[in-house]
Amino acid sequence: MDLDFYKKQALQKQKEHRKFLEGLKKKAPKNLDYLVLEKHEETFREIDCLKCANCCKTAGPLYTEKDIERISKHLRMKPAEFEGRFLRVDEDRDKVLQTLPCFFLNDDNTCSIYEVRPKACREYPHTDRKKIYQINNLTLKNTLICPAAYVFVEKMRSLLDK
Numbered sequence: 001m002d003l004d005f006y007k008k009q010a011l012q013k014q015k016e017h018r019k020f021l022e023g024l025k026k027k028a029p030k031n032l033d034y035l036v037l038e039k040h041e042e043t044f045r046e047i048d049c050l051k052c053a054n055c056c057k058t059a060g061p062l063y064t065e066k067d068i069e070r071i072s073k074h075l076r077m078k079p080a081e082f083e084g085r086f087l088r089v090d091e092d093r094d095k096v097l098q099t100l101p102c103f104f105l106n107d108d109n110t111c112s113i114y115e116v117r118p119k120a121c122r123e124y125p126h127t128d129r130k131k132i133y134q135i136n137n138l139t140l141k142n143t144l145i146c147p148a149a150y151v152f153v154e155k156m157r158s159l160l161d162k
Helices: 003-012 014-026 032-046 054-058 065-074 079-086 119-123 132-143 147-160
Strands: 087-089 095-097
Touching: 003 014, 003 147, 014 132, 014 147, 032 132, 032 147, 065 079, 065 119, 079 087, 132 147
Parallel strands: none
Antiparallel strands: 087 095
């Protein structure tokens, strides 16, 4: 997967994507959630995350208390031990990974804690979300990291920009 290509495309189209997403916020079609889910599923039939894993390499997730409890139990660690070993508190006071790429990312781009991974990882890149216009800034940011987010926005644009 050519990450540089997708990032260049996403950078070039930031203004267009922002305008399109803001348009969705102003006047969303009645069936938007259905269209979003349809284009999300279509996108992920084309894009294989295991060929990329850029999110795991460059944009670590936020860890909720539930995530920490679930993952530390899976690893047979105390939550405080897990936090001390893997997490830090960022400037927004969120618990995030100390370092990237993610410690749990395997060499073949699989996740060693996939079954118990953080909620943020399960939902990324958030392209199947209801009322997607509520996360326009996040979607725009994700197009720079995730080829699937970029392809998804392009598919939505070609469907709705008529």
